[in-house]
Amino acid sequence: MRYLTAGESHGPQLTTIIEGVPAGMPLVAEDINVELQRRQKGHGRGRRMQIEKDTVEIMSGVRHGATLGSPIALVVENNDWKHWTKIMGQAPLEPEDEQEVKRQISRPRPGHADLNGALKYGHRDMRNVLERSSARETTVRVAAGAVAKKLLALLGIEIASHVIEIGGVKATNINYQSIAELQEKTELSPVRCVDPVAEKEMMQAIDDAKQNGDSIGGIVEVVVEGMPSGVGSYVHYDRKLDAKVASAIVSINAFKGVEFGIGFEAARKPGSEVHDEIIWNQEEGYSRRTNRLGGFEGGMTTGQPIVVRGVMKPIPTLYKPLQSVDIETKEPFSASIERSDSCAVPAAAVVAESAVAWELASAIIEQFYADRFDKLAEQVREYREYAREF
Template identity: 80%
Template sequence: MRYLTAGESHGPQLTTILEGFPAGMPLLAEDINEGLARRQKGHGRGRRMQIEKDTAEIVSGVRHGQTLGSPIALVVKNNDWKHWTNIMGAEPLNEGQEDEIKRKITRARPGHADLNGAIKYGHRDMRNVLERSSARETTVRVAAGAVAKKLLSLVGVDVVAHVVEIGGVTANVDSSLSIDELKERAELSPVRVADPNVEVEMMDAIDNAKKNGDSIGGVVEVIVTGMPSGIGSYVHYDRKLDAKLAGAIVSINAFKGVEFGIGFEAARKPGSEVHDEIAWNEEKGYYRKTNRLGGFEGGMTTGMPIVVRGVMKPIPTLYKPLMSVDIETKEPFAASVERSDSCAVPAAAVVAEHVIAWELANSLVEQFYSDRFDTFMDEIKRQREYAREF
């Protein structure tokens, strides 16, 4: 499977085209829009979330509620476009009109793609960079991932994300919670945390950052249950599924690190406290007594829950801006300020959930016959039975 996204933050719409889904898979717009609505929630979000009420329109690849096997095109329109038609329009400017276009950006914002992107593509107005590098693009990445989540749910795979840390405030999540209980708690929380004891403290940290014109980051965790064992490969580096998941996480705007299971803690433990002992019984087949490696061995799934975490840096757009340089005058100035959030970690958890879902769905489609959804499901069922009886 593959997908492309197109669109600018303040352009008329965001578009994504998805290819590789089996024919005959049930899919409705509401399957996608639930994820888009969740992405817009979260304590610390900015005013943009009040302007945009994101919904996706399916414009190809689905007929009467089922996929056709052809490319699926999704469109999310930007309601704010009406205020940006002159600034972001596709038509050439008339003579002298360029001076009338406001919001030209020549002061690069530290931590953003502004300066590097301007150097790479030769843009003197860095709006040409920030409009595409904006996290607004994750809207249609969530839409694409929502279609993947639908496929996963139909073959018994559940994907849930929650927040485990914001601004140094760390959650202590009850390990006995089922994935459904974890999801329920996270969905009810304004900061998407499953530990009610730290919810207010996290919200206070976000509010204090906003009051000070600052921003804070955090850590999100994605848990996946139901993935068959042996998905991925040890044969080639670029077919290792955990590597693909790691790449998906750090591809999200502002994410700077990723770990599986106990992650970096493994560096401080002996091997006897890191690796997971193997057991077997008639009901489960093979399983691990612990899950410290987060559901992966040798680049392949073990059948245990996949546990992957990503760290998000504080958003670099600050209302107390850092110093930078004007690329026209080379003089020092306070960096430009665009509308922004003080903390987007709860929303980023939803994005992480969906980019992980995409990679998992893609791995299944690659490994099993997937032209038809009914035969695709049958093959996965047979793989589970085979692994249990092996």
């Protein structure tokens, strides 16, 4: 499977075209809309989430509630576009409109793509950069991920996420017995945290940052249960599934690090406290006594829960902006200010779910016959039975 996205933050719409989804898979708009709505929640979101009520239109690739095997086109309209038609319009400007949109953004924000993108593409007006290098693009990444999550769910693979740290406040009382329980608890939390004490402290940290004109980041964790063992490959670097998942996490706006299982803690432990002992029983076949490696060995799934964490830096748009340099005058100035969140970590957890789901679904599509969904489901069932009896 593959997908492309298109659209600017204040353009008319965001679009994704998805290729490779098997024919005959049940899919309706609500499967996607529920994920889009989850992305818009979270304590610390800015005014943009009050303007946009994201819903998807399925423009192709689905008929009567089932996929056709042809490309799927999904569109999410930007409600705010009506206020930006001249600033972000596609047609050349009329003389009477030039003054209205004359002001260019020439003061890049530290930590954003503004300056590097302007250098790369030769844009003197850095709005041409920031409109695309915006977290708004993750709207249709979540839409694509929702399609992947639907495929996984129909194959018995469940995925959830939660926030384990915001602004230095760490969740310590993380208790859940199933993916369903984790999903239920996080949906009830304004910061997607299952620790009720840490939840309140995280919300206070977000409020303090907002009051100070600042922003804070955090760490999210994605958990997946039900993946068959042996998905991915050890034979080449670019076929290792954990490497693809890591790349997907770091590709999310503002994410700067990733780890699996105990992650960097493995550097401080002996091998006997890192690797997962292999066990076997008649009912389940092979499994692991622990899951310190987060569901991956040798670039392949082990059948244990996949546990992956991503580190999100604070959003670079600050209401007390850092110093920058005007690219026109070369004089020092405070960086430009765009409407922004003080903390988007809870929403980023949903984006991370989608990113991980896409890579796992893609790996399954690559490994098994996938033109027809019924045949794919049959093959996955047979493979699970084979692995259990191996």
